[in-house]
Amino acid sequence: MKLMFLGDIVGKAGRDVVVAEVPRLREQLGLDFVVANGENAAHGFGISPKICEDLFDAGVDVITGGNHSWDRPEILSYIDEEPRLLRPANFPSGTPGKGVSLFDSRDGKHRVLVINVMCRLFMELLDNPFDALEKALPEGDPAAAGFDCVLVDMHGEATSEKYGIGHFCDGRASLVVGTHTHVPTGDAHILEHGTGYQTDAGMCGDYDSVIGMQKEGSLDRFLNRLPKPRMQPAEGEATLCGTVIETDPKTGLAKRVQPIRIGGKLSPTWPG
Template identity: 60%
Template sequence: MRLMFCGDVVGRSGRDAIAAHLPVLKKDLSLDFVVVNGENAASGFGMTEKICNQFFEAGADVVTGGNHSWDQRECISYIEREPRLLRPMNFPEGTPGKGAAVFDAPGNRKVLVMNAMARLFMDPLDDPFAAVRKIMDRVKIGHNVDAVILDFHGEATSEKVAMGHYLDGKASLVVGTHTHIPTADHQILVGGTAFQTDAGMTGDYDSVIGMNKEVPVQRFLKKMPTERMRPADGEATLCGIFVETDDETGLARRVEPVRVGGRLSQMVPAVQG
């Protein structure tokens, strides 16, 4: 299978990048399944039904969230109606929505997508490792699912790397989100799991992690309240990661970064057929 994950979409420029580039990438890379993290898509804070539908129309199969999942109140009811929208699985029991689900892919194949949130320097949620283990006790890659993808939303690189090793050999891809800066450590771990500490954001990189740079710079300079931060509106770079899996095992045999548009150096994997 050919999988792609797109990092945190920030504001209108990020949404425009998904609309412009994802349909082309899906065709040119012959993608079987696409996951988009959309938790900053609505003016930098949360998601809406309209925005999620735009992602689905562009070619996303699943949209994941993070610590901003509830910033738009309409998402609380929408997530109960839309099974393709996930929030971190380690929110307390009774939180609306789901954090993991199995989805159909072409060729009668099944893909498990999980969304979890780390705890170091983040909200004190339930243990993400235990939450992942509970799901993985029931699902085995290469047997009852054909691929497994985890979006691990977190601040600390150590926690995200540890999750990668924890799931090595059990997942097709473990990819971090939240820090909005793409890391240069994309690799296939020794057990066959593709990993990247952070996919980076799909947003304008002439910014401070996607936000118009003047306001956050003033916050650092003066340590005083300022106006509300707003997303930068220049051309965005779609940042993500491409994974090709083995049809029998579901483990990765190829992993490469994807960067299209905007300011960052461009990177699109070459594929045949």
């Protein structure tokens, strides 16, 4: 099967490019499933029920989260009602929503396990993501457990921790891909035991910015340490950034993993 994962959607610019491109990409690339990280979709901070519905209508099957999952208070009740919206699995017990869930593709032919975890280095100290992954991952390869694809969205800052998670999941997940830094890394490849990996998928947002936020306000924060108003998302033409994986039906592991970038400031990259 073929799955596309999209990095952090930042503000209206990010939402617009995702809504515009996903229907076309599903058809042109023959995508069976689409997952996107949406924790910055609502004006850069959190996500709203309306935005979730717009993304689902555009062809996104599952939305993952991160440290901004709770920035919009209305999401607290919505996440319990909408199984397609996930938050990191290593939030404490009793937190609303789920961090791990099994989904069917829209044509009913494929089963996809999606796991969302948040890293701990330079981040809020949640429960150990490795413990959460050990509980969620199959013991062997994905196909042996009845899955066509097992996707892990690791939301974190440190590349070392992300690589550690990648190797920890190797052979048990189809794709381990990072979010949070909003910068796409050039290391999409297949690990030793068959898991596709990329340290960060990048953001869906305006790259004439500071990680999606207006550059003037961001520079002012670096230059002057006085209290500042909340940063505002950049609103220029956005780049859609993500990762496309094709899995082996015999194992559910990666046959091919490649980045995708469309529009905006970054050099375009199209899965071959």
